Amino acid sequence: MSGVGADVFAAVSDPARRAILDLLRDNERVVSDLLRSFSFSQPALSKHLRILREAGLVEQRKDGRLRWYRLNAARLREVASWVGRYERFWTERLDQLGTLLDEME
Amino acid sequence: MSGVGADVFAAVSDPARRAILDLLRDNERVVSDLLRSFSFSQPALSKHLRILREAGLVEQRKDGRLRWYRLNAARLREVASWVGRYERFWTERLDQLGTLLDEME
DNA sequence: CCAATATATAACCAATTGGTTATATGTCAA
DNA sequence: TTGACATATAACCAATTGGTTATATATTGG
Numbered sequence: 510m511s512g513v514g515a516d517v518f519a520a521v522s523d524p525a526r527r528a529i530l531d532l533l534r535d536n537e538r539v540v541s542d543l544l545r546s547f548s549f550s551q552p553a554l555s556k557h558l559r560i561l562r563e564a565g566l567v568e569q570r571k572d573g574r575l576r577w578y579r580l581n582a583a584r585l586r587e588v589a590s591w592v593g594r595y596e597r598f599w600t601e602r603l604d605q606l607g608t609l610l611d612e613m614e
Numbered sequence: 615m616s617g618v619g620a621d622v623f624a625a626v627s628d629p630a631r632r633a634i635l636d637l638l639r640d641n642e643r644v645v646s647d648l649l650r651s652f653s654f655s656q657p658a659l660s661k662h663l664r665i666l667r668e669a670g671l672v673e674q675r676k677d678g679r680l681r682w683y684r685l686n687a688a689r690l691r692e693v694a695s696w697v698g699r700y701e702r703f704w705t706e707r708l709d710q711l712g713t714l715l716d717e718m719e
Numbered sequence: 720c721c722a723a724t725a726t727a728t729a730a731c732c733a734a735t736t737g738g739t740t741a742t743a744t745g746t747c748a749a
Numbered sequence: 750t751t752g753a754c755a756t757a758t759a760a761c762c763a764a765t766t767g768g769t770t771a772t773a774t775a776t777t778g779g
Contacts, residue, residue: 522627523767527696534700540726553768555727574725574776582703589697589704591632595639596694598687628737645756658738660757679746679755 517587520564525549526557533567533580540576622692625669630654631662638672638685645681 521527525547532543544554558578561567565584570577626632630652637648649659663683666672670689675682 516627516629518627518629518632522621522623524621524623525767527623530700541724549767550769551726552728552770556767559727571775576726580700580703582700585697585700586704588693589701592690592694592697594636595685595687595690598685599691599694630737646754654737655739656756657740657758661737664757681756 515560515563515565517564517566517584518591520560520566521585521588523557523560526561529554529557529561530566530580530585533578537570537577537579540578543578620665620668620670622669622671622689623696625665625671626690626693628662628665631666634659634662634666635671635685635690638683642675642682642684645683648683 521530528546529543532538532546540551540554540558543558544551547554558567562569566581567578568581570579626635633651634648637643637651645656645659645663648663649656652659663672667674671686672683673686675684
């Protein structure tokens with residue numbers, strides 16, 4: 510099952526997978542490089558990468574025996590847009606704080 | 615002490631729980647009212663509510679035999695701020711640039 | 720060709736998840 | 750006081766999760 514699909518929210522619910530995405534935020538990386546950041550085994554990392562791939566959050570590029578992974582941030586928009594509908598709850602509260610501070614002067 | 619702690623990402627990874635939060639976005643609601651929106655049983659809903667409570671995402675108010683649930687959106691800032699660090703990928707349209715460069719190969 | 724390297728997959732396991740039904744607890748109304 | 754209602758918890762179950770070790774598959778260098 511490649512391409513679009515599997516649940517993005519489930520994919521990012523695991524802290525190791527969020528850490529992987531964070532590592533890929535600025536650079537492509539090969540698996541063995543990513544692995545150095547974790548204490549679990551190489552197969553465990555491969556399983557996380559597969560889940561991220563199936564959620565469309567990362568993409569793979571083959572180069573010899575290396576696999577370069579890179580972020581596909583587009584799929585995170587689903588998360589951003591869901592949580593974005595709640596943003597007013599803290600921005601409003603900050604506005605209220607601002608108003609309160611104004612009134613106190 | 616409000617049991618702050620339990621993983622917010624895990625709590626919102628379930629679509630039913632996101633739907634509950636969405637229902638609470640504008641109004642407080644009692645359990646039996648929430649229940650009308652779902653096809654699973656009342657105990658299943660109570661379990662979801664407990665998980666949301668333990669993640670600090672909702673709060674409970676007792677009123678006779680009713681339990682009013684209300685959103686505590688503050689805990690969603692953890693999600694918002696994590697995903698916010700990826701926002702530049704679509705606001706700056708770097709993803710389109712990447713796609714364009716790929717197509718030019 | 721062969722051994723080493725990089726990564727993925729298979730097979731397995733314990734813990735967790737999300738549902739169920741049955742029951743407990745607390746409150747209200749008659 | 751009793752019975753219905755609102756909600757939570759208990760006990761149970763199958764499916765999924767996240768890890769493990771062992772193995773498979775490609776690729777490269779000597």
